[in-house]
Amino acid sequence: MNKVVQTAYEAVADIASGSTVMLGGFGLCGIPENLIAALVERRVTGLHTISNNMGVDGFGMGLMLEAGMIASHVGSYVGENRRLEALVLRKELDLTLIPQGTLAERIRAGGAGIPAFYVPTGLGTVVAEGKETRKIGDRTYVLEHSLNADVALIKAWKGDRLGNLVYRKTARNFNPAMATAAKLTVAEIEELVEPGELNPDHVVTPGIYVNRVVVGAAYRKPIESKFIQSGGAA
Numbered sequence: 001m002n003k004v005v006q007t008a009y010e011a012v013a014d015i016a017s018g019s020t021v022m023l024g025g026f027g028l029c030g031i032p033e034n035l036i037a038a039l040v041e042r043r044v045t046g047l048h049t050i051s052n053n054m055g056v057d058g059f060g061m062g063l064m065l066e067a068g069m070i071a072s073h074v075g076s077y078v079g080e081n082r083r084l085e086a087l088v089l090r091k092e093l094d095l096t097l098i099p100q101g102t103l104a105e106r107i108r109a110g111g112a113g114i115p116a117f118y119v120p121t122g123l124g125t126v127v128a129e130g131k132e133t134r135k136i137g138d139r140t141y142v143l144e145h146s147l148n149a150d151v152a153l154i155k156a157w158k159g160d161r162l163g164n165l166v167y168r169k170t171a172r173n174f175n176p177a178m179a180t181a182a183k184l185t186v187a188e189i190e191e192l193v194e195p196g197e198l199n200p201d202h203v204v205t206p207g208i209y210v211n212r213v214v215v216g217a218a219y220r221k222p223i224e225s226k227f228i229q230s231g232g233a234a
Helices: 033-042 061-066 082-089 100-112 175-180
Strands: 020-023 047-050 070-075 094-097 116-119 133-136 139-145 149-155 158-160 182-189 191-193 212-215
Touching (some): 033 061, 033 149, 033 182, 047 061, 100 116, 100 175, 158 182, 175 182, 191 212
Parallel strands (some): 070 094, 149 182, 182 212
Antiparallel strands (some): 116 139
């Protein structure tokens, strides 16, 4: 039951080209940066990624873009990455944008075994194009399908050898939902503890959802955009 692997490279060693991969994080907060770096080192290609956003140029998923690893992306926000913009405009990458709440629920539904659900968000916009709609009561709703992946690469704060995970504040974000929605879940953590050391009330992701655990190193934890007191971006 010891799910700890020694290196990030070992943790992603069997991820194949063409896989669908979920990556946790919100902006640059709570991203599995060591696992991303290891995946870039392996140079797998044709990946179909699912993540709230796409990192920034030169960091996070931006490194995967620079390496030409991503064929398509499903997410909510991509405004910090110029390379992604260029690839989409040249039709070299297929991009699907989803309202953030809908994205979160589609992932959660995937983990819960719910194939589809109705939401009002996006009705009458490009978000609803080609999708089934249904009137329920006095409102019309859009049918959204759940999201699942071959692999989820997630980031937690602390974890034990059984794969139980604790997150730190807003770095929790999409990580717990993604942990439940993939066939293989790899968790990158900052601190490894022994079974029984974690407060059960603090465990968000039980080890049953986690296949591998690796301790990350040398976290940069950058800020996407710094703003000075006058309101301008640094």
